[in-house]
Amino acid sequence: MDVEILSRIQFAFTIAFHYIYPPLSIGLGLVMVFMEGMYLRTGKKMYENMTRFWLKIFALTFGIGVATGIVMEFEFGTNWAVYSRYVGDVFGSALAAEGIFAFALESGFLGVLLFGWNRVSKRVHFFSTIMVTLGAMFSAIWIVVANSWQQTPTGFHIVGEGMQARAEITDFWAMVFNPSSVERISHVWLGAFLAGAFLVMSVHAYYILKGRNIELSKKAFGIALKVAVVSSLLQLFTGHQSAEVVAEYQPIKLAAMEGHYDSLSVADLYILGWVDAEKKKTTGLKVPGGLTFMLHQDGETPVQGLNSFPEEDHPDMVNAVFQTYHIMVAIGMFLIGISLFAVFHLYRGTLFEKRWLLRIFVPAVFLPQIANQFGWYTAEMGRQPWVVYGHLRTSDALSETVTANHVAFSLVLFTLVYVLLFGLFIYLLNRKIKHGPDDPELHQHSPRHSQMASSLNQEN
Amino acid sequence: METILGFDYPTLWFFVVGGVFTGYAILDGFDLGAGSLHLFFRKEKSRRIALNAIGPVWDGNEVWLVIGGGALFAGFPIIYANMFSAFYIPFMLFLVMLIFRAIGIEVRSKEENKTWRKFWDVAYSLSSVLIAFLLGVVVGNIIIGIPLDENHLFRGSWLDFLNPYSLLVAITTVALFMMHGAIYLTMKTEDRLYERLTVLVKNSTIFFVMSLVIVTIYTLLYIPHMVDQLSAHPVMFIIPLIMMLAVANITRQISKRKYLYAFLSSAVVISMLLIIVAVELYPTVIFAPNNPENSLTVYNAASSEKSLGIMLTFAAIGVPLVGTYTAFVFYTFRGKVKLDESSY
Numbered sequence: 001m002d003v004e005i006l007s008r009i010q011f012a013f014t015i016a017f018h019y020i021y022p023p024l025s026i027g028l029g030l031v032m033v034f035m036e037g038m039y040l041r042t043g044k045k046m047y048e049n050m051t052r053f054w055l056k057i058f059a060l061t062f063g064i065g066v067a068t069g070i071v072m073e074f075e076f077g078t079n080w081a082v083y084s085r086y087v088g089d090v091f092g093s094a095l096a097a098e099g100i101f102a103f104a105l106e107s108g109f110l111g112v113l114l115f116g117w118n119r120v121s122k123r124v125h126f127f128s129t130i131m132v133t134l135g136a137m138f139s140a141i142w143i144v145v146a147n148s149w150q151q152t153p154t155g156f157h158i159v160g161e162g163m164q165a166r167a168e169i170t171d172f173w174a175m176v177f178n179p180s181s182v183e184r185i186s187h188v189w190l191g192a193f194l195a196g197a198f199l200v201m202s203v204h205a206y207y208i209l210k211g212r213n214i215e216l217s218k219k220a221f222g223i224a225l226k227v228a229v230v231s232s233l234l235q236l237f238t239g240h241q242s243a244e245v246v247a248e249y250q251p252i253k254l255a256a257m258e259g260h261y262d263s264l265s266v267a268d269l270y271i272l273g274w275v276d277a278e279k280k281k282t283t284g285l286k287v288p289g290g291l292t293f294m295l296h297q298d299g300e301t302p303v304q305g306l307n308s309f310p311e312e313d314h315p316d317m318v319n320a321v322f323q324t325y326h327i328m329v330a331i332g333m334f335l336i337g338i339s340l341f342a343v344f345h346l347y348r349g350t351l352f353e354k355r356w357l358l359r360i361f362v363p364a365v366f367l368p369q370i371a372n373q374f375g376w377y378t379a380e381m382g383r384q385p386w387v388v389y390g391h392l393r394t395s396d397a398l399s400e401t402v403t404a405n406h407v408a409f410s411l412v413l414f415t416l417v418y419v420l421l422f423g424l425f426i427y428l429l430n431r432k433i434k435h436g437p438d439d440p441e442l443h444q445h446s447p448r449h450s451q452m453a454s455s456l457n458q459e460n
Numbered sequence: 461m462e463t464i465l466g467f468d469y470p471t472l473w474f475f476v477v478g479g480v481f482t483g484y485a486i487l488d489g490f491d492l493g494a495g496s497l498h499l500f501f502r503k504e505k506s507r508r509i510a511l512n513a514i515g516p517v518w519d520g521n522e523v524w525l526v527i528g529g530g531a532l533f534a535g536f537p538i539i540y541a542n543m544f545s546a547f548y549i550p551f552m553l554f555l556v557m558l559i560f561r562a563i564g565i566e567v568r569s570k571e572e573n574k575t576w577r578k579f580w581d582v583a584y585s586l587s588s589v590l591i592a593f594l595l596g597v598v599v600g601n602i603i604i605g606i607p608l609d610e611n612h613l614f615r616g617s618w619l620d621f622l623n624p625y626s627l628l629v630a631i632t633t634v635a636l637f638m639m640h641g642a643i644y645l646t647m648k649t650e651d652r653l654y655e656r657l658t659v660l661v662k663n664s665t666i667f668f669v670m671s672l673v674i675v676t677i678y679t680l681l682y683i684p685h686m687v688d689q690l691s692a693h694p695v696m697f698i699i700p701l702i703m704m705l706a707v708a709n710i711t712r713q714i715s716k717r718k719y720l721y722a723f724l725s726s727a728v729v730i731s732m733l734l735i736i737v738a739v740e741l742y743p744t745v746i747f748a749p750n751n752p753e754n755s756l757t758v759y760n761a762a763s764s765e766k767s768l769g770i771m772l773t774f775a776a777i778g779v780p781l782v783g784t785y786t787a788f789v790f791y792t793f794r795g796k797v798k799l800d801e802s803s804y
Contacts, residue, residue, distance in 0.1 A: 052802075060566070067562040071555050073529050077544030078551055084544075088537020089763040093771055096534040099527035100778035107523045108785040112792055115802050119792050160743030160763075163611075166537075168764040293551060399545035401613055410552040417556055421563065428570055 004395055006407040007079045010414065012380075013070055016373060017418050021065030023372050026140060026189065027227075028058045029133030033224045034444065036126050046216050050127075052117070053437035054220075057429065059114050064425055066107070068418070079407065082163070083397035089168045090156050090175055098142035106135025137189060144188050148181040150388050151379070151443055158391070164321015166390070180245045187238040191375065193231040194335060194368040197276070200224035202360075202365035203433055205358040215437055218352055229343045230429045232336040239332060240294075246382075247295050250389060252309050253382035256321040258291055260305040267291035267303035272326060280307065282322070308331035308392050315384045324374035324381070331371040336365065462765060468759040469768040473535040474742065476775050480531055482734050485595075486525035486640075486727045487786075491518045493641020495561065495588025496634060498581060505799075506653045507581060508569060513648035514804045516793045518565065518677060520786060522558075527782075534771055538612060538761040539745055546606065546614035547598065547631035550621060554594045561587040569804045589634055596633030600626025603737060604683055605747035608754040612746075612761075628678060632671035636733075638664040640708070640726045646719045648797045661714055663721075669707065685747065686740050696739060 032054050039047035073095065076084045112128040113121060120128070149155075155174030158165040169175055201224045204217035247254045259275045259282035260267060269291040273284015291303055306314055315321055338360065345351035352358070387394045461468045467475075488785045491514045514521075533540040544551055564584030568577055600619050606614055643662040649657055679686050690696050706728040713722035741747065745761065748754040762768065 063519075063562060063566040066522070067559045070522070070526060070558055073526055073533075074544060074551060074555060077533065077540045078548050081545040084533065084541035085537050088533055088540065089767045091706055092534025092537055092540075092763065093767055093774070096527070096530035097774055097778075099530040100525070100774055100782060103526055104523050104778070105785065106783040107520045108782070108789055111789045115512075115516040116792060117802055118800055169767045169770070170490070172770050188500035265500065293656070399541070399548075400611075401545050401615060402548050406548050407547065410551055413552060413556055417559055421559070424567060426565065428567060431570075 001404065001408075003402065003404040003407055004398055006404055006411060007398055007402075008394065009378065010153060010411045011075060011079065013411070013418075014068065014075060014414055015036065016376070017422070018065065018068040019248060019373065019376065020369065021061045021068065022136065022140070023188075023195040023369075024061040024199060025058065025065055025196075026133070026136045026192035027138050027194065028054060028061065028199065029129070029196070030193055031196050031200050031224050031227055032058060033126075033129055033133055034227070035220065036129050037121055038219075038223070040122060040126055045120055046219065047271035049438045050216055052219050053432075056432055057199075060425065060428055060432070062110065062289055064421060068421070071414075076367075078410075079399055080397050081399035081401070083392065086166045086392050086397070087150070089152075089166060091217060093169065094142045094146035094149070094176075098139055099145075102135050102138035102142060104135075105138065106132045140188050140192065141185055144185045145176050145181050147177075147180050147379075148184050149175055151184075151383060152179040153388055153391060154178040164256075167388070174238060176432070179249055180242070181412070183241040183245055186377070187235070187242050190231045190235040190238060191368065191372045193227055194235065195372060197224040197228040197231065198361075198365045198368050201228065201361050202363070205361040206433070207436065208352055209358050209362070213436055216437055216439065221352075222346060223344060225339065225343055228335070229339045232332070232339045235332055236336060239329070244295060246426045247303075250382070251304050252306065252313055252320070253315065255304060255309075256302075256315050256382050257320045257325040257378060259318070259322045260303060261307045262293070263302060263305040263308045266300065267305075268327070269294060269324075272330075273322070275322045276316045313385065315382050317381050317384075321378055321382045325378040328371045328374040328378060331367045331374075335364075335367060335371075462769070469765050469772065471743070472772055473531075473768050474738075474745070474758045475586065476772070476779075477528060477531045477535060478734065478738050479779075480496060480524055480528040483730050483733060484521070484528055485636040485730050487521035487524055488518070489592075489637045489730060490514070490641045490644035491521050491724075492588045492592045493637035493639065493664075494645055496592060496638050497642055497645070498585040498588070499665070501653065501656070506656070507577075508799060508803065509649055509653060509797045510645055511565065511569070511584075512799060513645055513797050515565075515804050517620070517789060518788075520789060522562075523782075525562070525777075529770070531771075531772045531775075533580040535763055535768060536756075536761045537763060538758050542608075542612050542614065542756065543606075543746065547618065547621065549618045549774070550594055550597060554591065557590045557594070560584075561591065565804065592634045592637045593630045596624045596630030597621055599633065599737065600629030600748065602664060602741070603629065603679070605685075605749040605755075607750040608746065608748040610754055610755070612748075612754060612756050624681070625678060628671070628675050632675050635652055635664065635671045636726075636730065640723070640730065643714075643719055643723045644727055647723060648795075650796050658714075658717070661719075665710060665714065671712070672707070674720065676774075686737075687791040689740050690736075699732055699736050699739065703729055703736070706732065 032051055035051045035054065036046055038044075085231055109128040109131040112125065113132050116125055116128065153167070155171040155176075155178065156169050159168050160163055160166055201221055204213075204221040204224070207213045207217040208221070243254070243257075246257070255261075259265070259270050259273055261280045261282070266289045268286040268288050270282060271285045271287065273282050273286070275282045292298065292301055295301070295303065306318070338357075342351055342357060342361070345354060345357070383389060385393050385395065387397045463469075464472060494510055494514050498507060498510060501510055529540075560583050564580045564587065568580035568584060571577065601623075604623070604625050607616060609615055640662070641658055642664045646654060646657045646661055690700070706725045709725040710722050710729070713719070713725060743757045743759060744755045746756040746760060748756075763771075
């Protein structure tokens with residue numbers, strides 16, 4: 001394998017693995033803000049225990065998120081030196097802003113959040129929870145701004161030629177508010193809220209089914225469910241807007257997402273299908289005229305197909321773009337359905353009797369994760385063969401001095417370390433879930449628990 | 461060219477990047493030092509206290525590395541791109557060590573099992589030493605310079621980075637962080653662990669002073685460009701002078717058991733060492749000994765003035781903010797470590 005494909009695999013692997021964690025930090029952060037807010041409002045011990053329990057899981061996801069995130073920041077320079085020089089003037093400022101305005105905020109207050117229960121007042125602790133969550137959300141802003149600039153670059157001009165060419169910023173706010181930023185940031189945030197909310201619902205559905213921590217779990221499930229309903233519905237809206245931006249600024253990507261080769265006066269919408277890139281043909285179940293209607297709200301505006309663009313500008317994996325996009329949309333629809341159905345029963349007071357529904361919520365934790373991953377695969381594979389859309393090709397962006405052997409070495413290294421890391425994550429997550437939140441009622445009855453508590457005191 | 465207080469933008473950004481990396485060295489320096497000393501503590505409780513001494517702050521400290529990386533990428537993209545790809549293998553090892561260290565801290569106390577804890581103690585401590593060591597290798601190579609071609613690219617093998625001088629700087633860095641970390645830990649501990657640390661502080665200070673003397677002699681004898689500015693501007697002799705006084709003050713404060721003052725002095729030592737390197741190199745950042753024309757300077761590697769202006773604004777707003785909440789966190793967790801149910 002050559003250095004380009006190895007570098008692409010390494011970047012894809014390290015970013016995909018990393019992206020399991022930040023959405024959980026953002027989503028869990030938001031749910032914890034509500035939980036702790038309830039604790040402050042009601043003063044009930046139950047909400048404190050709930051918050052403390054989720055804080056432990058938050059700490060775990062945050063820790064792995066930071067450890068794998070530092071890799072990302074340096075990988076631009078190590079593997080994509082030409083790209084780094086090309087975009088540094090523009091992209092670098094977004095990354096620097098992320099570090100100084102967002103990451104410092106979240107990591108600074110994280111210490112108070114995790115270790116400060118006995119050191120600061122309840123209000124200061126709550127404030128720290130909000131700051132950490134905001135910091136995580138600000139991080140997402142700058143990172144998505146940087147990525148959106150690569151998708152729909154604005155606010156810059158090109159200086160120099162050939163290998164010396166580079167983008168220089170001309171208008172900072174035009175760079176920040178490039179055509180796809182706002183839609184994509186809100187889309188990413190909502191995806192993160194869903195990832196967090198569904199994790200909380202999954203764990204508490206499991207407790208209810210097992211018959212433990214029932215009162216606490218019902219409350220926690222309710223809080224997360226409300227987050228999920230609002231987020232999943234809004235996601236429909238931001239998703240649609242994102243697709244419209246793609247249609248306008250990256251028509252080739254849209255054609256790949258929808259599996260259209262021929263330019264048709266009225267384009268159909270595939271619900272599911274298979275793209276044969278060799279024969280340039282898509283087969284599947286479709287809604288006649290659906291795509292034209294979705295994009296233009298009429299029955300006549302044509303949509304351009306892949307064939308109307310030079311082949312060298314086509315993404316190299318059209319079917320993968322098509323499939324990941326369609327799976328993401330399908331999951332999004334399912335999340336709306338299940339959240340609405342559940343919230344309807346929550347208000348009727350019959351939700352927690354429906355064990356079959358709770359049983360669906362337990363594995364449903366994977367769905368937002370898959371949708372988040374697949375959404376990014378669509379965006380990034382659909383952007384190929386460009387790294388900066390229309391300006392710099394991925395194949396021209398590599399480090400001149402790095403060889404395939406170097407990358408093979410680091411790829412093997414990262415694979416080993418990340419497999420270990422993922423194993424640890426699952427193991428510790430499982431243990432924390434098995435251990436569960438502290439239950440005040442249990443404390444009085446369980447001699448083992450009080451024994452543990454006293455031994456802890458002795459240790460101090 | 462636009463200037464503020466007589467400094468042009470690339471120079472000001474050089475101050476920012478230098479300042480952030482100095483902040484990183486001071487803050488993560490004591491974390492890494494504490495980690496390097498971890499295996500010297502025998503008892504389980506000692507290890508937990510030592511770990512929790514850095515518990516609430518190590519993550520925030522590491523952020524300075526991330527900010528520094530971002531600042532370098534944004535302000536001097538050519539240095540960021542060319543150096544990181546040149547140091548590819550050492551850098552990948554560095555990143556993996558950072559991961560191991562973070563995970564070690566995070567998980568070692570989450571299991572009662574002795575073998576588990578022993579494994580993560582070793583992973584944590586070893587990775588701390590190696591991170592300090594690799595940082596030293598980078599600084600060492602920056603001091604002696606890196607051969608660059610006319611496109612400012614390094615075409616040699618990464619094994620070239622493991623030259624005697626850089627290894628010496630690397631050992632000195634480990635020693636410096638051990639001293640710095642040991643002093644920090646004495647401020648956070650009591651009783652027997654504290655007594656043990658007072659001995660470790662002395663030993664690591666001796667280790668550092670010896671390494672520093674050898675590195676200094678080596679530099680004076682073999683790396684002439686490291687004394688150009690000092691020879692040309694005798695007034696700058698004040699910098700090494702302050703550093704030596706700070707070193708002397710560390711030993712003085714240690715014998716008086718005033719560890720806060722010792723800690724501040726060792727922070728001064730770290731700053732002065734980095735300032736000497738910066739002063740001697742400026743305006744060059746990466747010196748190319750094969751042909752000085754190929755060197756990377758703050759001028760030929762900088763982003764546009766527009767971009768630097770935007771980021772100087774960021775720094776002016778952001779740095780005081782970061783300083784404020786760093787101070788808030790340190791204030792919150794002041795005093796001796798007390799283990800509780802949320803501790804590592």
